[in-house]
Amino acid sequence: MSVEASLRSPSTPARGGFAATAGWGVYCACSWTWCIGMFLPVILLGRFGWAGFLAFAIPNLIGCVGFGYVFDANRSRRFATCHPLAIRWFSLATIAFQVFFIGWTSGMFVFAPDAASAADPAAAGVARDVLVWPVLGVILTWTAGAAALSARGDLFWRWFAVLAAVTSGVLFLVALQRAGGLPAGPAPEDGAPVSGIVPLMLLGFLACPALDATFHRARQRAPSRHAFAVFGVVFAMMLVFAATTYDGLDPDRILPALLPLAIAQWTLQLVFTIGAHIRELAVLPSGRLGRGGELLAAIAVGSVLGLPGIADERMYLLFLGLYAVPFPMYVIAAVINGPGRSLSTRWIASALLVSVAVSPLGWLGFIENRTLFLLPLAALAAIAGWAIGRMARRRPVTA
Structure with missing residues (x-):
């Protein structure tokens, strides 16, 4: 980020031209494409229609792009130096959230979707007892892969971001072709008022970027603040991609065609986000458990909460409350x-x-x-x- 740069080399200038600026913008877009941006649009479309999606997407883009223009490199260094504890906990919570999502979605969509989502107690018991080990295997595999990548340098991560963004773009185009355009998202006639979520969306997305260690790294290393304009373009594509996986008029039609594409993007982006935040923990001051102990605790919490029989949409929304x-x-x-x-x-x-x-x-x-x-x-x-x-x-x- 970051705190390491803040404490050890506060005067290190950003280097590079347009390529570095664009690279850092794409990096931020990928590090910010969590299980929130890849799945919350589906929930909001189901509850509020496209109005819910816009109530989420617009504050999200304004807050994150605005971070790059409100914070210059020096202000970022000062903030990161003064608030390392909160930034560390933000990264730990984010890692736990992604690990939870890996477990939840692998059980719900990959191994046994009927059993994992069944209301019948017997079927739920099958999900809990039979799927625990496969789900844990996926969690550990993806997390280990992310941890292995976390030791790489800035150049690797910028190129990894470009690869992830290009892959997501290709998957998005395929999804649009299969879906026949953007899906319908009518608001339910008896749904809750979307106006209720707007202030909390504004509060969360205007504030939370300030605690994201990957954003501070990019703001301190990017040659230009316009890296965050690049972020806005790429991240907007990511959000619309998530929205294409929902069709309020005919969900059974679109899900089988687009679910493999969504899972491919989830895999890539979750590994990226987890790895990027593990990388930041390596330079953030640690607490009593030490860096390794805190990381293992975050992974353990996410793993347990992501197991079949525990993980569900309510748990997802409870995690979301941390950022609200x-x-x-x-x-x-x-x-x-x-x-x-x-x-x-x-x-x-x-x-x-x-x-x-x-x-x-x-x-x-x-x-x-x-x-x-x-x-x-x-x-x-x-x-x-x-x-x-x-x-x-x-x-x-x-x-």
Whole structure:
């Protein structure tokens, strides 16, 4: 990123011309194409139609592209130096989320989709008992592959990103051809109001890029801030690709034709994202467990939660809540606290306690799809972040 650059060589200039700028932009697009961008559009299209997709995609693109223009290289270094703990936890949570998604989707779509999604207790028992080992095998294989790549240098990762983006583009074109164009996504007649999700989408996607270590690496290494404009173009393609895998009028028609393409992209992108964040953990200051211990803990949590019988859409949405409340709350507090000032563990704990206190609103809004409950959730998260930042600002800076 990053913190290593921030602490060891703060004056190292970015090098390269247009190729390096474009390469870093593509790198960010691939590192940010998580299981959120590859699957949440499907859920939102099912719940809200294309309005839900736009409520997700527009803040996402604005927040991430805006990061590259709001943060220059020096500001990125200062932020990364002051907030390594939050950035480290962001990477650990992201790794755990991707590992969970590997387990969930391999059980649901690859090995035994009927058993893995069955409501019948006997079938669910088969999924839990029979599919555990194959699912764990996929998790360990993909994660080990990502870890093996994490030691490579910047040039490798930029070329890997280009390969991943080109492959995703080809898969997208094939998907469009098979689907006959963009699929229908009518909003359900009795669906929840999409307006309820907009403030939380804005809060999450405007704030979370500031905690992404791969973004800080790119902002410090890219010759131009326009790398993030390149990001916007490539990432928009990734989001539309995800949207093509859903057809609200005839899901049974489109799923068999496009599922192999989606799985191919998931495989490539999940390995990329996990590897990129493992790479960042190698240069971020570690906690009490050490870098290896924290990484193994994140993988273990994601693996257990991704097992058949445990993993489902609710668990996916609970993971998503991390990027909607506690992480944005921290970023707001950090901004209010002021540049060059760290937030002590006391204030981090305060943000976590507030997040737990307001979590029932998140459950009602995300899990039960009563989206109007997300309006006070977004307001409380923003107000709490502001209040924590104000209180921290009044006190001397502590470790």
